[in-house]
Amino acid sequence: MIEFSKYQGLGNDFILIDNRHQNTPVITPEQAVKMCDRHLGIGADGVIFALPGDEETDYTMRIFNADGSEPEMCGNGIRCLAKFIADLEQKHNVGHSYQIRTLGGIITPQLEAQGQVKVDMGVPTYQAQAIPTTLGTPEAEVINQPLVVADQTWSVTCVNMGNPHCVTFVEDVEKIPLAILGPQFEHHPAFPERINTEFIQVIRPDYLKMRVWERGAGMTLACGTGACAAVVAGVLTGMSESVCTVELPGGPLAIAWSSETGHIYMTGPAELVFKGNNLWK
Template structure:
């Protein structure tokens, strides 16, 4: 049922419109459990930006500086970073081929695909390409071809990265199950991890995505993602709309 609801509500003409739907459930080990669905109805183990936003929501509701949120990708700590910003520890990145996962054993630093991308797992798979000009990449053409490449048995998110300096990168993102997206928390983290592994940046990086900036740091404790959050609206689905979904 979650998949049907997610796909129906994601329609920007007949639903609400979004890249991902997050369902909030009770948790025995954290403040709440988050369940993610992509706009095509497929499930996702984690979503960094949604976790950061929901972390802010729970911190504001309970007037606390930190919350823990359970996801299929693990329990994530979310902290108040001040001035409306929140910081999420996205956990330890997965770098072995079977953890990401890939279809066969190989060096994840350089995949045998044109462009020699890097593979990173952040609770979901990512394929990171380094390009001279991210703006020139045809995401609509290349993105779906890489997402469905046989090397990725669970499909993959795709990032195209241009290095601006040791502390700044530009990234554009094709999200698995959603398509072209303005931002992705886990994708941004994966882009930085790949950049560090290639020796292209330092461990603290400002990332400019189409939707804005995030600050990413890879430390011994995990990958720290810091960025702004803001409350947009509250809404209620009408009974008629709910009945139409159930009848579809």
């Protein structure tokens, strides 16, 4: 029997497991797929494990997507993990932060008032080899590069936020057939490790509207790293300001890219939905 907690951040939902007693996840990717099934399991976009930290960190984050794949990190997920840890420790002090190791580097979430969590997402990179992508030369920045998908040429900007993103700006995100285009972007030969894809509509330079297709999870209500990537791409292409509200189907995120430190900060909610026991292992 495995105890779990279900959390959500703007509708991006996760199964959280207390894995602090060992350094490897207590379930397999195949078991995670069953748990994430919305009809036959608990239902979630992924399973997140709170593992022990090391000499540099308080905790380690691992995550299995709904399809069993393992991403480097997850923006909405790390906010949910911070709230989960705060609940485990019974420490909810505003301003308290954690150093969390992810496969994408060390990330620092901080508890804020009114159920918000502010996350220092680190410094974005946008060279082709960092994505990775075959667009351009390995050292070149992938900004406004042409990409043919579904017999249409899209102007894309690629950003690594600890995980890979392909951002394209469109006139109306609601007219994008996301269920059709999303898989074609995700599995495009230009992205050997697959890709998260964001379609962005500029409402104002400080307000972006976004729809996302997540690698390994599909169409989700929110993506924190994707919102960060959208603002980075907006600044690089002159489409947006460095401090933006990003409106996702599940709600808004506050994103700020510091010109002084190069770090990008994401602030948004995370909340407990319910707790339970998974009787089958």
